[in-house]
Amino acid sequence: MAESGYGGMRVLVTGGAGAIGVNLSARLLELGASVVVLDDFSSAYEWNLPNGVELVRGDVRDESALAEAFGKRPNRVFHLAAHFANQNSVDHPETSLDVNGMGTLRVLERCRQARVERVVFASSGCGVYGPECPLPFREEQVSLRLHTPYQLTKLLGELLGNYFHVHYGLPFVSARLFNVYGPGEVPGHYRNVIPNFFFRAIRGEALPITGTGEETRDWTFVRDAVDALLAMGTSEAAVGEAFNVASGTEVRVIDMAEDVNRITGNKAGIRHLPRRDWDAKTRLCASIGKARALLGYEPRVPFREGLEQVHAWFTGCWNSIRASTDLES
Numbered sequence: 001m002a003e004s005g006y007g008g009m010r011v012l013v014t015g016g017a018g019a020i021g022v023n024l025s026a027r028l029l030e031l032g033a034s035v036v037v038l039d040d041f042s043s044a045y046e047w048n049l050p051n052g053v054e055l056v057r058g059d060v061r062d063e064s065a066l067a068e069a070f071g072k073r074p075n076r077v078f079h080l081a082a083h084f085a086n087q088n089s090v091d092h093p094e095t096s097l098d099v100n101g102m103g104t105l106r107v108l109e110r111c112r113q114a115r116v117e118r119v120v121f122a123s124s125g126c127g128v129y130g131p132e133c134p135l136p137f138r139e140e141q142v143s144l145r146l147h148t149p150y151q152l153t154k155l156l157g158e159l160l161g162n163y164f165h166v167h168y169g170l171p172f173v174s175a176r177l178f179n180v181y182g183p184g185e186v187p188g189h190y191r192n193v194i195p196n197f198f199f200r201a202i203r204g205e206a207l208p209i210t211g212t213g214e215e216t217r218d219w220t221f222v223r224d225a226v227d228a229l230l231a232m233g234t235s236e237a238a239v240g241e242a243f244n245v246a247s248g249t250e251v252r253v254i255d256m257a258e259d260v261n262r263i264t265g266n267k268a269g270i271r272h273l274p275r276r277d278w279d280a281k282t283r284l285c286a287s288i289g290k291a292r293a294l295l296g297y298e299p300r301v302p303f304r305e306g307l308e309q310v311h312a313w314f315t316g317c318w319n320s321i322r323a324s325t326d327l328e329s
């Protein structure tokens with residue numbers, strides 16, 4: 001996969017202090033890039049940021065913060081900053097639209113002015129595919145029947161980027177990320193289920209499944225997602241395209257929960273809660289044929305091994321995680 005070519009490159013990662021951003025930034029540094037992170041730390045923690053990044057603390061909607069970040073003259077931009085995710089957007093729809101819509105528009109405009117050589121946008125599999133799309137989801141299907149403001153703002157981000165590509169020739173790529181998990185994601189009220197389950201399991205609490213547990217997800221290990229993002233940042237074939245970034249396999253929520261309890265030795269089991277009203281997709285599974293063919297993408301970390309790595313990270317960072325999370329007991 002085309003992850004070489006970053007040596008000596010200047011890379012801007014918006015949202016680079018977030019769950020995926022810290023992993024992407026760390027890998028870019030390993031590959032010899034200089035990395036600028038633009039993040040307002042609305043859902044991030046400085047202790048989680050890798051050593052060696054140059055930090056611009058600010059909002060992607062704020063022109064002065066953008067001027068400072070783009071003043072570093074990046075030649076690649078990964079736009080990850082976002083108001084995350086579904087429930088948060090149902091509770092705060094205006095912030096969702098503002099950050100993910102206006103913020104993305106302003107980042108794209110700066111990229112155009114700076115003649116950035118590549119912009120990779122963090123879109124979302126749950127954002128563009130509706131329950132009516134046949135499985136496995138393929139890139140040519142897009143749904144207009146979405147269920148949360150977050151989902152439609154992720155589709156909006158793709159549409160804005162495609163407009164900049166078509167109208168201005170901006171080299172833009174969309175990464176349709178599916179349920180990314182791994183070390184680096186601090187649990188929280190609006191965070192993903194895997195870190196939240198580990199947090200509760202380590203504390204000996206029953207894991208709350210919203211639904212029957214028969215629902216499936218296509219969980220993607222963060223380092224595999226980072227490999228795909230890096231390839232999108234260099235591959236010529238990627239320009240103007242959208243790619244599913246996923247494992248290509250379905251895992252039932254109940255099986256994931258039982259794995260988390262087994263790995264942590266949690267005896268408290270599982271409790272069932274009603275399904276969330278916006279949660280209309282009982283199954284999620286992506287086709288990764290396009291990413292394989294055009295990017296050489298291949299997920300490398302099996303699900304249970306990925307979960308073990310999350311557990312190891314929780315164990316190593318427990319005090320910082322506990323001090324940072326807003327998860328109630």
Ligand SMILES: NC(=O)c1ccc[n+]([C@@H]2O[C@H](COP(=O)([O-])OP(=O)(O)OC[C@H]3O[C@@H](n4cnc5c(N)ncnc54)[C@H](O)[C@@H]3O)[C@@H](O)[C@H]2O)c1
Nearest residue numbers: 015017018019020040042043044059060081082122177180
């Ligand atoms: N994690 C997933 O499963 C997943 C799935 C699909 C898509 N995505 C997308 O990938 C990207 C990264 O996801 P993540 O899981 O790392 O989320 P995250 O919330 O951990 O990261 C987003 C980062 O953006 C920052 N941020 C938020 N608002 C900002 C603003 N106005 N200005 C500057 N920074 C701001 C946050 O502080 C955070 O560090 C997001 O765009 C998300 O929508 C993630």
